[in-house]
Amino acid sequence: MxxxxxxxxxxxxxxxxxxxxxxxxxxxxxxxxxxxxxxxxxxxxxxxxxxxxxxxxxxxxxxxxxxxxxxxxxxxxxxxxxMDMTSVKSKGTFIIGTVEGDVHDIGKGIVASLVKTNGVEVYDLGREVPAQKFVDAAMEHNAQFVGSSALLTTTMTVQKDIEEALKAAGIRDKVKTLVGGAPVTNRWAEKIGADAYCEDASDTVNFILKWIDEL
Ligand code: B12
The missing domain is CATH 1.10.1240.10 (Methionine synthase domain)
Incomplete structure (x- = not known):
């Protein structure tokens, strides 16, 4: 075939x-x-x-x-x-979740899996996650990367809330933020001050591995 x-x-x-x-x-x-x-x-x-x-x-x-x-x-x-889970020592820590008010978690799950198979420790917070929870998890696990998924135009604004909450907690400069989801664009990422917009899971892995190289 x-x-x-x-x-x-x-x-x-x-x-x-x-x-x-x-x-x-x-x-x-x-x-x-x-x-x-x-x-x-x-x-x-x-x-x-x-x-x-x-x-x-x-x-x-x-x-x-x-x-x-x-x-x-x-x-x-x-x-x-x-999938072959890479057994090398963890290269970094990634927090990911689908934002509050949004139940779409298929794409988020795929991103989490692929990042994990590339040797990065992943904490998947699930779906309908409030902005503050991303921040709390980033602090608890000393994460370098925070990713949020939003599939609804009405929930994309939570990605902006995450940026604000990271600033309020004083850790915005300690993490790289990634945003994704069908309605999300490069322009939106720039507008809210996120570090990257990723179109799909492979794109996400490329960004994270590039940043890990720069650490
Ligand atoms: C499946 C689906 C559902 C399922 C979700 C099940 C689940 N557990 O996920 C169900 C049936 C529950 C559902 C419900 C609803 N849905 Co819906 N749904 C979809 C659909 C068809 C597919 C989404 C999907 O899984 N795609 C496949 C995955 C692999 O792609 P993806 O999510 O985009 O993820 C990739 C990238 O975006 C990126 N990515 C994703 N997340 C992240 C995160 C990070 C950090 C990074 C870096 C990258 C990244 O990588 C992923 C892998 O390649 C979309 C249509 C669409 N075009 O997206 C509508 C869609 C998103 N839904 C829509 C709507 C309106 C709804 C409802 C409001 C319907 C209703 N009347 O109740 C509810 C909302 C409920 C809620 N509060 O969230 C609209 C949204 C319109 C809008 N502009 O806001 C869409 C666009 C359909 C449409 N054309 O109208 N839905």
Whole structure:
């Protein structure tokens, strides 16, 4: 089976919330030696994005998104369990969470997994996390990196609150902040004073590893 066909099947399996099809694509990808990160990004996540567009146009409804989420979570958990966790000494500490008022945690989970597999210690605070909790966790774990995920235009403002809360705690210059999520842009990151906007999980790893080199 060609790589394109496998990626397309992975994408389609999310759009149709078809668990069997999703698992079959995963097995085929493994057999063909396809990079699981590419499978996630160009396959399953692409399906999630397309489904979101259909939802935005009123062509699919909330229950369909929820079914697709179940399949997506299963696939990401499966891929994570197969990822090679680097056994080298921790290179740094990363705090990540989805902001208060926001339950979207699939992308945040993928970012957390990929950063972890690159030898960075990760504290995943979960979803609907208030700004102050990011700060408390950064102080508790002496973290160098703080990342927040926001998928709603109404919750993006919490990323600004995190910047303010880090300043109020006197640790803004001790950490690098990363922001992500579908509505987030480079411009937004600049506007709120975040150190980086990352489009996806690989982008996030690149930023963090570059900063670790500079430490
Ligand atoms: C799945 C989904 C849901 C699921 C979430 C399940 C879950 N546990 O996550 C459910 C069904 C619960 C849901 C609910 C809602 N949703 Co919704 N949802 C989506 C959907 C289709 C996909 C999101 C997703 O998982 N994408 C796949 C992942 C892999 O991509 P990602 O999240 O973007 O993450 C990548 C990057 O952004 C980046 N990244 C992400 N986080 C971070 C963090 C850091 C630190 C970094 C560096 C990078 C990074 O890396 C990730 C991996 O590559 C999107 C559509 C879309 N285009 O995003 C709508 C979408 C986000 N939802 C939307 C809406 C409106 C809602 C609801 C309000 C619907 C309702 N009427 O109730 C509720 C909100 C509930 C709430 N309070 O949060 C809108 C938002 C519109 C807006 N502009 O605000 C969207 C855009 C759909 C649409 N087109 O209208 N949703």
């Amino acid at each position: 060609s790589k394109e066909a496998i990626l397309e099947a992975a994408k389609q399996s999310i759009i149709e919330a078809d668990e069997d099809m999703a698992m079959e694509a995963l097995a085929n990808a493994e057999a063909e030696g396809i990079d699981p990160i590419e499978l996630l990004g160009s396959g399953y996540s692409a399906g999630m994005k397309e489904l979101g567009d259909l939802f935005g146009m009123g062509e699919v409804f909330l229950p369909e998104l929820i079914f697709a989420t179940e399949v997506m979570k299963q696939v990401t958990a499966d891929i994570e369990s197969k």
